Amino acid sequence: MLNTIWAVMILLAVVYGALFGDLSAVTNAALDGAAEAITLCLTMAGVVALWMGLMEIAKEAGLVRKLTQAIGPFLRFMFPGIPPGHPAMEYIATNIVANVLGLGWACTPAGLKAMKELSNLEKERGFPLGNGMASSEMCTFLILNISSLQLIPVNMIAYRSQYGSAQPTAIVGPAIAATLFSTLVAVVYCKWKEGGK
Numbered sequence: 001m002l003n004t005i006w007a008v009m010i011l012l013a014v015v016y017g018a019l020f021g022d023l024s025a026v027t028n029a030a031l032d033g034a035a036e037a038i039t040l041c042l043t044m045a046g047v048v049a050l051w052m053g054l055m056e057i058a059k060e061a062g063l064v065r066k067l068t069q070a071i072g073p074f075l076r077f078m079f080p081g082i083p084p085g086h087p088a089m090e091y092i093a094t095n096i097v098a099n100v101l102g103l104g105w106a107c108t109p110a111g112l113k114a115m116k117e118l119s120n121l122e123k124e125r126g127f128p129l130g131n132g133m134a135s136s137e138m139c140t141f142l143i144l145n146i147s148s149l150q151l152i153p154v155n156m157i158a159y160r161s162q163y164g165s166a167q168p169t170a171i172v173g174p175a176i177a178a179t180l181f182s183t184l185v186a187v188v189y190c191k192w193k194e195g196g197k
Helices: 002-020 023-060 063-070 072-078 087-100 104-124 136-147 154-162 168-195
Strands: none
Touching: 002 023, 023 063, 023 154, 063 072, 063 087, 072 087, 087 104, 087 136, 104 136, 136 168, 154 168
Protein backbone atom coordinates (compact mmCIF):
# COMPACT_ATOMS: atom_id res chain seq x y z
CA MET A 1 0.00 0.00 0.00
CA LEU A 2 2.76 2.43 0.93
CA ASN A 3 4.51 1.78 -2.40
CA THR A 4 1.30 2.69 -4.22
CA ILE A 5 0.97 5.94 -2.26
CA TRP A 6 4.56 6.94 -3.09
CA ALA A 7 4.11 6.02 -6.77
CA VAL A 8 0.92 8.11 -7.01
CA MET A 9 2.57 11.08 -5.29
CA ILE A 10 5.56 10.96 -7.66
CA LEU A 11 3.31 10.62 -10.70
CA LEU A 12 1.12 13.54 -9.60
CA ALA A 13 4.20 15.72 -9.01
CA VAL A 14 5.61 14.97 -12.47
CA VAL A 15 2.26 15.52 -14.20
CA TYR A 16 1.65 18.76 -12.29
CA GLY A 17 5.16 19.97 -13.13
CA ALA A 18 4.66 19.15 -16.83
CA LEU A 19 1.24 20.84 -17.06
CA PHE A 20 1.66 23.89 -14.82
CA GLY A 21 5.38 24.38 -14.41
CA ASP A 22 8.72 23.95 -16.03
CA LEU A 23 9.49 20.28 -16.80
CA SER A 24 13.22 21.00 -16.90
CA ALA A 25 12.98 22.34 -13.33
CA VAL A 26 11.27 19.08 -12.30
CA THR A 27 14.06 17.08 -13.95
CA ASN A 28 16.77 19.21 -12.30
CA ALA A 29 15.08 18.89 -8.90
CA ALA A 30 14.87 15.10 -9.31
CA LEU A 31 18.57 14.88 -10.19
CA ASP A 32 19.57 17.23 -7.35
CA GLY A 33 17.44 15.22 -4.93
CA ALA A 34 19.05 11.97 -6.08
CA ALA A 35 22.54 13.41 -5.57
CA GLU A 36 21.60 14.69 -2.11
CA ALA A 37 20.12 11.28 -1.22
CA ILE A 38 23.41 9.56 -2.14
CA THR A 39 25.40 12.05 -0.04
CA LEU A 40 23.06 11.54 2.92
CA CYS A 41 23.27 7.75 2.54
CA LEU A 42 27.07 7.87 2.62
CA THR A 43 27.02 10.09 5.70
CA MET A 44 24.55 7.80 7.46
CA ALA A 45 26.57 4.72 6.44
CA GLY A 46 29.57 6.21 8.21
CA VAL A 47 27.52 6.96 11.30
CA VAL A 48 26.01 3.46 11.25
CA ALA A 49 29.46 1.88 10.92
CA LEU A 50 30.81 3.96 13.80
CA TRP A 51 27.96 3.23 16.21
CA MET A 52 27.60 -0.42 15.24
CA GLY A 53 31.32 -0.80 15.90
CA LEU A 54 30.94 0.91 19.28
CA MET A 55 27.99 -1.38 20.06
CA GLU A 56 30.15 -4.43 19.29
CA ILE A 57 32.92 -3.07 21.52
CA ALA A 58 30.36 -2.47 24.27
CA LYS A 59 29.13 -6.07 23.86
CA GLU A 60 32.63 -7.52 24.03
CA ALA A 61 33.48 -5.37 27.06
CA GLY A 62 30.38 -6.62 28.87
CA LEU A 63 28.72 -3.19 28.98
CA VAL A 64 25.59 -4.39 27.17
CA ARG A 65 25.27 -7.32 29.60
CA LYS A 66 25.60 -4.97 32.58
CA LEU A 67 23.03 -2.57 31.15
CA THR A 68 20.72 -5.52 30.47
CA GLN A 69 21.05 -6.64 34.10
CA ALA A 70 20.46 -3.06 35.27
CA ILE A 71 17.13 -2.85 33.43
CA GLY A 72 16.10 -6.35 34.59
CA PRO A 73 13.73 -5.06 37.31
CA PHE A 74 12.08 -2.72 34.79
CA LEU A 75 11.63 -5.57 32.32
CA ARG A 76 10.11 -7.83 34.98
CA PHE A 77 7.73 -4.99 35.88
CA MET A 78 6.73 -4.44 32.25
CA PHE A 79 6.60 -8.13 31.25
CA PRO A 80 5.38 -10.08 34.29
CA GLY A 81 3.96 -12.83 32.05
CA ILE A 82 7.31 -13.79 30.53
CA PRO A 83 8.98 -16.59 32.51
CA PRO A 84 12.42 -15.83 34.01
CA GLY A 85 15.25 -16.87 31.71
CA HIS A 86 13.08 -16.91 28.59
CA PRO A 87 15.08 -15.94 25.45
CA ALA A 88 12.59 -13.17 24.65
CA MET A 89 13.78 -11.17 27.67
CA GLU A 90 17.37 -11.10 26.41
CA TYR A 91 16.30 -9.84 22.99
CA ILE A 92 13.92 -7.28 24.51
CA ALA A 93 16.71 -6.02 26.78
CA THR A 94 19.18 -5.78 23.89
CA ASN A 95 16.61 -3.89 21.83
CA ILE A 96 15.88 -1.42 24.63
CA VAL A 97 19.58 -0.85 25.40
CA ALA A 98 20.32 -0.20 21.71
CA ASN A 99 17.37 2.22 21.53
CA VAL A 100 18.50 4.09 24.65
CA LEU A 101 21.96 4.46 23.13
CA GLY A 102 20.37 5.80 19.94
CA LEU A 103 21.35 2.80 17.83
CA GLY A 104 18.10 2.23 15.98
CA TRP A 105 19.87 0.14 13.37
CA ALA A 106 21.33 -2.17 15.99
CA CYS A 107 18.02 -2.67 17.77
CA THR A 108 16.04 -3.91 14.76
CA PRO A 109 17.47 -7.47 14.61
CA ALA A 110 16.99 -7.88 18.38
CA GLY A 111 13.45 -6.56 18.07
CA LEU A 112 12.57 -9.06 15.34
CA LYS A 113 14.05 -11.92 17.36
CA ALA A 114 12.15 -10.75 20.45
CA MET A 115 8.87 -10.83 18.52
CA LYS A 116 9.65 -14.32 17.23
CA GLU A 117 10.39 -15.53 20.77
CA LEU A 118 7.20 -13.89 22.06
CA SER A 119 5.27 -15.72 19.33
CA ASN A 120 6.94 -18.98 20.38
CA LEU A 121 5.96 -18.24 23.98
CA GLU A 122 2.30 -17.97 22.95
CA LYS A 123 2.58 -21.32 21.17
CA GLU A 124 4.08 -22.84 24.32
CA ARG A 125 1.09 -21.51 26.26
CA GLY A 126 -1.23 -23.17 23.78
CA PHE A 127 -2.40 -19.93 22.15
CA PRO A 128 -0.97 -19.92 18.63
CA LEU A 129 -1.31 -16.46 17.17
CA GLY A 130 -3.24 -16.10 13.98
CA ASN A 131 -5.22 -13.62 11.94
CA GLY A 132 -2.73 -10.86 12.68
CA MET A 133 -3.33 -11.05 16.43
CA ALA A 134 -0.61 -10.00 18.86
CA SER A 135 -0.13 -11.04 22.46
CA SER A 136 -0.19 -8.57 25.34
CA GLU A 137 3.60 -8.85 25.66
CA MET A 138 4.04 -8.17 21.94
CA CYS A 139 1.91 -5.03 22.20
CA THR A 140 3.80 -3.83 25.28
CA PHE A 141 7.14 -4.42 23.57
CA LEU A 142 6.02 -2.61 20.43
CA ILE A 143 4.78 0.39 22.42
CA LEU A 144 8.04 0.59 24.39
CA ASN A 145 10.03 0.27 21.19
CA ILE A 146 8.08 3.05 19.51
CA SER A 147 8.31 5.40 22.51
CA SER A 148 12.06 4.71 22.56
CA LEU A 149 13.86 6.64 25.29
CA GLN A 150 17.10 7.89 23.72
CA LEU A 151 20.08 9.37 25.51
CA ILE A 152 22.02 9.93 22.29
CA PRO A 153 19.82 10.72 19.24
CA VAL A 154 22.42 9.56 16.72
CA ASN A 155 20.17 9.90 13.66
CA MET A 156 19.20 13.49 14.39
CA ILE A 157 22.78 14.50 15.18
CA ALA A 158 23.91 12.99 11.87
CA TYR A 159 21.13 14.70 9.90
CA ARG A 160 21.81 18.07 11.54
CA SER A 161 25.53 17.71 10.85
CA GLN A 162 24.89 16.73 7.23
CA TYR A 163 22.74 19.79 6.63
CA GLY A 164 25.23 22.23 8.13
CA SER A 165 23.94 22.83 11.65
CA ALA A 166 26.33 24.97 13.70
CA GLN A 167 25.52 22.86 16.78
CA PRO A 168 24.31 19.41 15.69
CA THR A 169 24.33 18.11 19.28
CA ALA A 170 22.01 20.86 20.53
CA ILE A 171 19.17 18.39 19.93
CA VAL A 172 20.36 16.07 22.74
CA GLY A 173 18.57 17.83 25.65
CA PRO A 174 15.19 18.24 23.90
CA ALA A 175 15.40 14.69 22.54
CA ILE A 176 16.02 13.24 26.00
CA ALA A 177 13.10 15.23 27.43
CA ALA A 178 10.73 14.26 24.59
CA THR A 179 11.63 10.56 24.58
CA LEU A 180 11.57 10.37 28.38
CA PHE A 181 8.03 11.79 28.34
CA SER A 182 6.93 9.45 25.52
CA THR A 183 8.37 6.44 27.37
CA LEU A 184 6.66 7.41 30.64
CA VAL A 185 3.36 7.73 28.78
CA ALA A 186 3.98 4.33 27.17
CA VAL A 187 4.67 2.68 30.55
CA VAL A 188 1.56 4.22 32.13
CA TYR A 189 -0.58 3.22 29.15
CA CYS A 190 0.71 -0.38 29.10
CA LYS A 191 0.14 -0.81 32.83
CA TRP A 192 -3.32 0.75 32.58
CA LYS A 193 -4.28 -1.66 29.77
CA GLU A 194 -2.78 -4.58 31.72
CA GLY A 195 -4.84 -3.64 34.78
CA GLY A 196 -8.00 -3.43 32.70
CA LYS A 197 -7.92 -7.09 31.74
